[in-house]
Amino acid sequence: MLDVFSRWYKDRFSDPHAVTLTILLVFGFSVVFFFGSLLAPLLAAIVIAYLLDWPVSSLQRWGVNRTGAAIIVLLAFVGFTVLALLGLVPTVVKQGANFIRELPYMLNQTQGYLLTLPEKYPEMVDAEMVSTLVDNVRDKLISSGEAIVSFSLGSLINIAALLVYCILVPLLVFFMLKDKTELTQSVTRFLPENRQLATQVWVEMNSQIINYIRGKVVEILIVGSVSYVAFAVLDLRYSALLAVLVGLSVLIPFIGAAAVTVPVALVGVFQWGFTSEFLYLMIAYGVIQALDGNVLVPVLFSEAVNLHPVAIIVAVLVFGGVWGFWGIFFAIPLATLVKAVVNAWPSDKAKAAESLASAE
Structure with a gap:
């Protein structure tokens, strides 16, 4: 067992750049977790x-x-x-x-x-x-x-x-x-010299975070504003309160939309009962959610939507459970961070190609 672990360790951490990346990731996650x-x-x-x-x-x-x-x-x-x-x-x-x-x-x-x-x-x-x-x-x-x-x-x-x-x-x-x-x-001066992989991951993550934060703010404003207009046109009670909840629900992919459906439907039922007005409300709400998921999100997060929905939900549950609100907010960037690290990590084929090139 020890021999297997030793061989795995040498294969995966023989590259000093990989060691630097691992140390930086462990340090960053530890700081956010404890402080x-x-x-x-x-x-x-x-x-x-x-x-x-x-x-x-x-x-x-x-x-x-x-x-x-x-x-x-x-x-x-x-x-x-x-x-x-x-x-x-x-x-x-x-x-x-x-x-x-x-x-x-x-x-x-x-x-x-x-x-x-x-x-x-x-x-x-x-x-x-x-x-x-x-x-x-x-x-x-x-x-x-x-x-x-x-x-x-x-x-x-x-x-x-x-x-x-x-x-x-x-x-x-x-x-x-x-x-x-x-x-x-100033931050770069404190980093080790063997940081090629860390720099590669950071460049990818920096652009991801920039696009994600801007896109998420735009998504909240658009979804919240459109929801308020739709609720106000239908003369739904608590339209501003429900519109704010719908707008903020986009912070939690998939789960937020499902959770905020409950208060919207309850208020509609208490106000109109199971009538045509309630049906119009749910149709309008469904159209807003469909346009958000199928049009707005792909436009704003063209790279992030390449993640599988299961990966996004797991990221929300894991990082939200560890870091609360910030874990939920950055769930997609953190999931892409994991993906970027996996893609940047030196593989056996890459090591073999480097060894062959150095031998020639």
Whole structure:
């Protein structure tokens, strides 16, 4: 057994570039795993810096220096974000409060409907099963209400942390945009010399991350806006709240779309029942999801969609379970990182070709 492991180790790690790549990957994953919560402002700043690097570079091509371009783009981004939040957050909070207030009525209506099922379908639905289901749902809602009521001191701490992040993140973004070249060179000085494979993987991943972050932001805005227009035209209640949920659901491939379907369908049923309006709502929602998955995603993520859906779902489950929100957000880039490492890793055929070339 030891001989087999020894031969495998020599075959796979005889190349010093492969060893360097392995060390860098283990170090990076370990830092994020153990210090992910502390690095949250840095990760957020990196995401925003990737998003804003293109307009900064565009202003540079028009003759604006790097510092001035960073200031202009960052101020425009902060102003747009503040205006968007001031216009959206109050509406979403108000609709969320109304939804919570009407939740008991929705529960009673659901309970009344479910209790009629054993009479209509006695052979298919058991009355005891329905009662158990209703009791479980009521217990879950009561426990959720208690959790919301007890959300006091912790919320104040979170608000204080959020205020600190609102100061730290823009500062980090500004210096990342302004001193991009200097920061990159500073990091490169600490890397080992045998980093050919690491550089190859980084070049591929850098372009992937840039395209992914920009594409994901565009996808959230398009899907959320189109959903709001569709919900508003149909006069669906809580249209802004549901549109925000639909827009944010694209952060979790496949799973997010399936999960957000439940509140959209429930609100439609409570508002209209099983009528033609509810059918129109579900058709419109299905068209939005179909266009997102079959048109928008292939256009925005032409390289990422080459990953098999099973690989994407596994990446969401694994990296989301390890790193929470950031693992879910970067699930596709991390999956492509694994793919890039596998493709860049020296194979036996490549080693044989190098040995033959050196012998000749």
